[in-house]
Amino acid sequence: MKCDKCYNAAIIHQKYSGMHLCKRHFEKDVERKVKGTIRKYKLIERGDIIAFALSGGKDSTVVLHIIHSLFKDLPGIQLIAISVDEGIYGYTEKTLETAKQVCKKLNIRHEIVSFEDQFGLTLDQMAILGERAPCTYCGVFRRVILNRTAKALGATKLATGHCLDDEAQTVLMNLLRGDMERLIRLMPAKKPGLVPRIKPLRNVPEKEVALYALLKELPVLFDACPYAHLSLRAEIRDMLNVFEVKHPSTKYSLMKSFDILIKSLKKEMEEVGLQRCEICGEPTMGNMCQACKLLKIIESRR
Amino acid sequence: MIIKIKVTIVAGEERYTEVPDGGDYESLLINLGINPETVIVYRDQQVMPLDECVELGDIKILKVVPWG
Numbered sequence: 001m002k003c004d005k006c007y008n009a010a011i012i013h014q015k016y017s018g019m020h021l022c023k024r025h026f027e028k029d030v031e032r033k034v035k036g037t038i039r040k041y042k043l044i045e046r047g048d049i050i051a052f053a054l055s056g057g058k059d060s061t062v063v064l065h066i067i068h069s070l071f072k073d074l075p076g077i078q079l080i081a082i083s084v085d086e087g088i089y090g091y092t093e094k095t096l097e098t099a100k101q102v103c104k105k106l107n108i109r110h111e112i113v114s115f116e117d118q119f120g121l122t123l124d125q126m127a128i129l130g131e132r133a134p135c136t137y138c139g140v141f142r143r144v145i146l147n148r149t150a151k152a153l154g155a156t157k158l159a160t161g162h163c164l165d166d167e168a169q170t171v172l173m174n175l176l177r178g179d180m181e182r183l184i185r186l187m188p189a190k191k192p193g194l195v196p197r198i199k200p201l202r203n204v205p206e207k208e209v210a211l212y213a214l215l216k217e218l219p220v221l222f223d224a225c226p227y228a229h230l231s232l233r234a235e236i237r238d239m240l241n242v243f244e245v246k247h248p249s250t251k252y253s254l255m256k257s258f259d260i261l262i263k264s265l266k267k268e269m270e271e272v273g274l275q276r277c278e279i280c281g282e283p284t285m286g287n288m289c290q291a292c293k294l295l296k297i298i299e300s301r302r
Numbered sequence: 303m304i305i306k307i308k309v310t311i312v313a314g315e316e317r318y319t320e321v322p323d324g325g326d327y328e329s330l331l332i333n334l335g336i337n338p339e340t341v342i343v344y345r346d347q348q349v350m351p352l353d354e355c356v357e358l359g360d361i362k363i364l365k366v367v368p369w370g
Contacts, residue, residue: 001351013351020351058366165367207339210366211349214342224368238369241339245328 012211015248023215030212033203034066041188043198044157046076051155051195053146054081054102054110056095058213058220059161061102063201065218067159068106079106082149084142085114087122091226101219111153113145119295127227129298134227137294144282144291150195162199165206168251169236171258176236180269187262191274193283205251309334309361321356328352331363340367 001010003022010020021029038044050067054060064081071077083099085092096112103110116122119141126141127134150158167186174183190196201209213220228234243250276282277289284290303323307330310316319333327350331338343350344362 001354009348010351010354011349013353023349205339206367207342211342214364214366215349222364222366228368234368237367238337241337241367241369244339245337 011215012208014208016205016244016252026208027212027215030204030208031066031070034063034200035070037200037203038070041198043188043200044071044077046074048076048156049078049080049154050157050159050198051146051150051153052079052081052108053142053158053160054083054099055161056083056098056102056221057161058210058218058222059163059166059201059206061098061161061218061220062209062213062216063159063161064102064106064108065213065216067200068108079108080153080155081108081110082146082153083110083112084145085112085116086138086142087115087124088226089124091223094223095221098219098221105219111149113149115141115145118145118148119291121298123227126298129301130294131297132294133230133232135231135233137298138227140290140294144280144289147193147195148282151193155195158195158197160197160199161201161209163201163204163206163209164251164255165237165240167199167202167258168240168254169233171254172240173232173236180265183258184262184265184269186258187266191283193274193276202255305356305358307356307358307361309363311336312362312364325356326353327356330356334363336363337369340369341365 001013001020003010003025004020005025006022008022011023012026013020044050052060052064054064068079081099081103083096085096100110123134123138126137130137146158170186171183188196188198240251274283274285277284277292278287279292280289282289304320305323306318306320308316308318317334319330321330321333327343328338331341338352342364343352344364345357345359
């Protein structure tokens with residue numbers, strides 16, 4: 001097969017677009033999608049200090065690599081990486097090592113913050129003591145650590161490696177749960193106490209993120225988190241991938257529907273204002289944030 | 303005609319599967335019970351588009367998206 005844009009051999013057939021692309025045009029296509037997302041949602045502005053949630057996996061490494069290559073020569077934009085040490089035996093050591101390599105290669109300041117230092121427990125301990133799925137604790141506590149650290153570093157944006165698959169899974173998961181509050185929160189918004197999150201890979205399928213990382217020879221880890229298969233997200237991910245093979249462009253269509261739906265939803269639903277958690281001071285919708293509620297339950301079972 | 307193909311699943315086992323002459327890599331993956339959205343296929347160290355016809359060679363499958 002030949003590339004549809006030149007005479008080189010194709011390395012990918014994008015069923016959703018019908019295009020065959022060679023290595024060079026595939027890489028350009030990924031970068032074009034990222035630039036398009038940044039422009040469309042005005043994700044990055046002059047003067048931004050962007051903190052990257054860097055796990056050492058393919059998604060966060062690729063987003064950092066692309067943003068670094070696009071903005072490294074522009075004055076007035078500063079990049080920092082934050083890695084969270086969740087404390088998952090046999091897994092976190094490897095992901096953190098990869099994250100360190102990435103930052104060293106790009107010469108980027110790297111902060112590592114652990115669950116144990118911040119909450120007194122590793123995720124492994126939480127998984128044993130708590131009654132919720134480990135992914136619930138991980139999601140909630142990671143969010144708190146990332147926001148807290150980004151704020152302390154003076155960051156104006158918090159960039160994550162969420163790709164098309166992650167976003168489509170979240171949309172479908174919240175629709176199936178009937179959780180419109182969370183659905184609305186997917187859109188970037190400025191809220192007091194929260195560093196605005198940006199997701200430049202929102203339009204790039206997960207498999208293409210992986211292929212980009214391999215072609216660019218980025219130091220990435222493909223190991224899956226040992227807890228990942230226990231989540232509802234894993235079921236939705238598998239279901240969406242089956243649909244995508246049978247009906248190409250399912251994930252894009254889902255996000256397209258979300259983009260239309262969210263405009264009406266925002267008008268329909270009153271956005272809940274944030275206040276400070278009475279225990280830790282982090283922004284929350286009630287008196288106590290989710291992290292403090294979960295911690296209280298875990299502590300009572302110790 | 304049916305061709306018998308040996309594939310190596312990276313960090314996994316070696317398996318044999320059969321594809322009809324002219325069959326593509328997507329059908330090879332489906333024969334193996336692998337979702338094409340979750341892997342990258344190499345033949346002789348080159349990344350293959352999944353609609354390319356399967357040819358004999360050193361075929362490796364790299365799992366890049368968690369599954370199951």
